[in-house]
Amino acid sequence: MTATPTLPTTAPASARPAWVTQDRLDGWFRWVFRDPTGTDTVTAQAPYDGRPVATVPASTIGDVAAACASARTAQRAWAVVPYGSRAEVVLRFHDLLVERQDEVLDLIQWEMGKARFSAWQEILQVANIARHYARHGATYLKDRKVRGAMPGLTKVKEQRVPKGVVGMISPWNYPLYLAVGDVLPALLAGNAVVSKADSQTALTLLWTRALLAEAGLPTDLWHVVVGPGRTVGDALIDHVDHICFTGSTPTGRSVGARAGERLIAASLELGGKNPLIVRADADVTKAAAGCIAAAFGNTGQMCIHIERVLVHDEVYDAFRDALVAGTEALRLGQTFDYSVDVGSLASQAQLDAVVAHVDEAQDLGAVVLTGGRARPDLGPYVYEPTVLEGVTDEMAVCLDETFGPVVSLYRFSSDHEAVRRANEGSYGLSASIWSKDEGAAERMAGMVRAGSVNINDGAAAAAGSIEAGMGGMGDSGLGRRHGAEGLRKFTESQTVASQRLVPLGPxxxxxxxxxxxxxxxxxxxxxxxxxx
CATH class of the missing domain: 1.20.5 (Single alpha-helices involved in coiled-coils or other helix-helix interfaces)
Known part of the structure; x- marks a missing residue:
């Protein structure tokens, strides 16, 4: 079954938002930590037209060391500020973010190319994170009394103390959420932060840094450095007390190895090849709609998005037809409003990776049910949402992460087979199960190797549950963001024991x-x- 998509399309009217003046850019650039005499710069290309976004000052290895030293001094004063006072800063930031969200939505779209609703989801996540940790973080960090060596004579408590300076290396695909969503709990835990902005989306992070300053965050407590990962990123790992990295698995391995040499902790959220299982008793219409949202949201450029769809034989044909029809109804293009469902890929590199996977799959016998084409008429990196059938193990698209708007369909005949197929490969980040029998789906979830399993939802239910941890198994990473661990990971556990009346020993x-x-x-x- 091959279909030619007839997607409603919208071409961009303009790239640079009119309100982004040079004065505004200069105001954000002052938050790049670098020697005033520095001359290095980085320039990204806007997905809208392939033209430069802005020339951003870049940091050197020496600047990174100086930024960390400055942050370390500021952290000592911040660590003694009561939690409630730190939370007030974060809550003011929350209000400013919601009030001025149109500015950062424009920046996210300009720099990264995603549809506006996908950009707004970043506002939703960051605002929820800010409120949650501001309101509940003190409970996560409160002292815990335990029994001592001699009950009644030994008083013992465990307390949480800040790590010191936390390094953040965040990606381009969620330039607000994946950067600031970790910065906020790190700051609330009493740390200073040095962030390496991704060169593709530096303006979004710099805008956010300025907003937190307006909310009352001390100037030297959060520094932003800009530059290539191989220099600035590596240097950052060499000077911090904890590194928080989100990105590809190969780079994550390098980050973890470098952190291990220094005996500092590393939290790593890495790649995924996430499965969606449609059981025989699933509501096919709802399952297809949920798959579309999870596969093509953010143009497929999210670590938890669905790439593999496993469908029971009994409902395969009905689900396939509903999926194709729903995919072809999506509005594809680039606009600074909510009239588009699927935006552009972020760069030529992402487009090349998607094209390579789809073209190779077709060459080896896979069938494109819909999509499968670049759309340069809509933007230099636009690619149609694509559904593949007949994908086999030798094709890269089968188990290698595509990170684009592409899903592959596979049949299964039993729950056991579905779980086996879902667990193929080395990743274990997120999964989805659709069934009218919630109990059966929950039992199946316990057998799926994934840090998060969504039942009757594609990906958002688990990711949006801020009180629950989010992270991966296997090659999908180490540690968790969100929940208690998302705050405690930025602290060390310290035991304080007081001996009374008589000493221990004879x-x-x-x-x-x-x-x-x-x-x-x-x-x-x-x-x-x-x-x-």
Whole structure:
């Protein structure tokens, strides 16, 4: 079954938002940490027209070291600020973000090319994160009393202390959420932060840094450096106390290895090849709509998006037809309003990767049910939402991450087979199961290797549940963002024990043999009393 898509389309009217004046750019550029005499710059191309976005000042390796030293000094004062006062800054930021969101929505679209609704979802996530940690973070970090070595005589508590300076390396695909969503809990935990902005989307991060300054964040507490990952990113790992990286699995391995050499912790959210399972009892119409949202949202450029769709034989044909029809109804193009469903890919490199996967699959026998074409008439990096059938193991699109608007359909005949296929490959980030039997779906979820499993939702239900952790298994990374761990990972656990009345160990007048004998009797008594 091959269809020629008839997508409603919209070509961009203009690229640079009119309100982005040189004065506004200069105001954001002041937040790039670098020597005033520096001359290095970076320039990204706008997906709208392939022309330069803006020439942004770039940092050097020396600038990174200086930024971390400055942040370390500022962190010492911030660490003694009460949590409630830190939270007030974050809540003011929340209000400013919601109030001025149209500005950053324009920047996200200009720099990255996504549809406006996909950009707005970043506002939603960051605002929810800000409120959640501002309101509940103190509870996550509160001291915990535990029993001591000698009950009644030893008082012990575990407390959380800041790591110090946290380094953030964030990607271009969610330039607000994946950057600032980790910065906020790190700051609230009492740390300073140094962020490496992705060169493709530096303006979004710099705009956000200026907004947090307006909300009252001390100037030196959060620095932004800009430049290539191989120099600026590596240098950042060498000077911080914790590194938080979101990006590809190969780069994540390098980040983790470098962090390991320094014996600092690394939280890594990496790639995914996420499956969606449609059981025989699923509501096919709802499942197809959920698949479309999870596969083509953000133009498929999100680590949790669906790339593999496993469908039971009994509903395969009906689901396939609904999926194709829904995909062809999507509005494709580039506009600074909500009239488009699927925007552009972010760069020529992303377009090339998508084209390579789809073309190779077709050459090896896969069938394009809809899509499968670049659309230069709509923008230099626009590619149609694509549904493939007949994909086999030797095709790269089968288990390698595509990171674009492409899904492949596969049949299965039993839950066991579906779970086996879902667990193929090395990734384990997110998954989706569609079924009218929620209990059966939950039991299946426990057998799927994925950090998050969404039931009767494609991807957003788990990711949007800020109180629950989000992260991957296998090659999809280490650690979690969101929830208690999303804040505690930026702290160290410290045990404070106070001994009262008598010291631990034998009195000076008692023979060691006698003390050991009394100790053994105590062990037997404590066991009999079921103590500890």
């Amino acid at each position: 009195p000076p007048s008692m023979a060691l043999e006698t003390f050991v004998g009394l100790g053994n009797k105590q062990l037997r008594l404590l066991k009999a009393l079921r103590v500890r």
